[in-house]
Amino acid sequence: RYKMKMFKRGLVLCMFALMSAAVLAQDKEYIVNGTEWLDTEGNVINAHGGGMLKVGEYYYWIGENRRDGVFVSCYRSKDLMNWEFRGHLLTRDSHAELDKANIERPKVVYNKKTGKYVMWMHYEYGGNYDKARAAVAWSDDIEKPFTYVKSFRPFDNMSRDCTLYRDSDGTAYFLSAARENYDLILYKLTDDYLDVKEQLLTLWPGGHREAPAIVKRGKYYFLMTSGCTGWAPNQGKYAYAKSLTGPWSELKNIGDNVTFDTQSTFIVPVEGKKQTSYLYIGDRWDGRRYFNSKYIFFPLSFHHDTTKELHNVEKVKIDVKAGKIN
Numbered sequence: 001r002y003k004m005k006m007f008k009r010g011l012v013l014c015m016f017a018l019m020s021a022a023v024l025a026q027d028k029e030y031i032v033n034g035t036e037w038l039d040t041e042g043n044v045i046n047a048h049g050g051g052m053l054k055v056g057e058y059y060y061w062i063g064e065n066r067r068d069g070v071f072v073s074c075y076r077s078k079d080l081m082n083w084e085f086r087g088h089l090l091t092r093d094s095h096a097e098l099d100k101a102n103i104e105r106p107k108v109v110y111n112k113k114t115g116k117y118v119m120w121m122h123y124e125y126g127g128n129y130d131k132a133r134a135a136v137a138w139s140d141d142i143e144k145p146f147t148y149v150k151s152f153r154p155f156d157n158m159s160r161d162c163t164l165y166r167d168s169d170g171t172a173y174f175l176s177a178a179r180e181n182y183d184l185i186l187y188k189l190t191d192d193y194l195d196v197k198e199q200l201l202t203l204w205p206g207g208h209r210e211a212p213a214i215v216k217r218g219k220y221y222f223l224m225t226s227g228c229t230g231w232a233p234n235q236g237k238y239a240y241a242k243s244l245t246g247p248w249s250e251l252k253n254i255g256d257n258v259t260f261d262t263q264s265t266f267i268v269p270v271e272g273k274k275q276t277s278y279l280y281i282g283d284r285w286d287g288r289r290y291f292n293s294k295y296i297f298f299p300l301s302f303h304h305d306t307t308k309e310l311h312n313v314e315k316v317k318i319d320v321k322a323g324k325i326n
Helices: 002-025
Strands: 048-055 058-064 070-077 084-091 101-111 116-125 133-139 147-152 162-166 172-178 183-189 196-203 209-217 220-227 236-241 252-254 263-271 276-284 294-303 307-310
Touching (some): 048 276, 058 101, 070 101, 084 101, 084 133, 116 162, 116 172, 162 209, 172 209, 209 276, 220 263, 252 307
Parallel strands (some): 048 101, 048 263, 209 263
Antiparallel strands (some): 048 058, 058 070, 070 084, 116 133, 133 147, 162 172, 172 183, 183 196, 220 236, 236 252, 263 276, 276 294, 294 307
């Protein structure tokens, strides 16, 4: 009887495991914001403060992973809802300078001239935020480990929260928070994207903005940022311009006074056969328990060319073929 009982128990556990695996293997038809997101293997996605890049039929999500000496991890998806883990791109073992480092807000663009994927990020060392440096790495393959180049202060400026943008003409730009986060400085990169070439302008000096995200729609560039309130959410703002070098409009509020409990990370154009929609990528931070922080995907809509609206929705359904976000 005991053997039969244990056999039945084992059979039930085996069936439960198979059913769980089957559920995990099923494609998600929508995303539920504010919940724990798992990859296709059933593991928690670690990609905070990250960016996205479309390569062929895949969207790549590259972001912060702070577990077990890993800094940056890579996921890919064909539909922006089901994410497959592809590997760790940067770890403590990537370079001696990373031994006690902290890496935040990694962003990657592709350089057509060199055939390399280039990553820029915020670099700190030893658990403090006094280094305030930018860092650069590259790889021939977006799914393979990146080669770390260096960390530095662009033109001797502090560099914290940052983003990376490649324009349609192939020119790349780096934007980061400087002067204790009171300024946002825009830099033009060298042709290989591995260094800064020119300091272009300071946006809203003294504005105390961080978490920048850039997207272009039609004739206008849009820049979204948050205020500087630590882990706590605050009023998100955006501005627009016909050139990255300005002049930029005044900052306008978007969302509610806490940006629907999120901080901006990235904006993804979803280009389909019927239309192009825009997806806001945000983090819902838990400052006490970092790994309890959640990802938020919200639809962005535009009105009269320059008015932008963020939609607070519980569920998001994305049709990448049609270019629709519901």
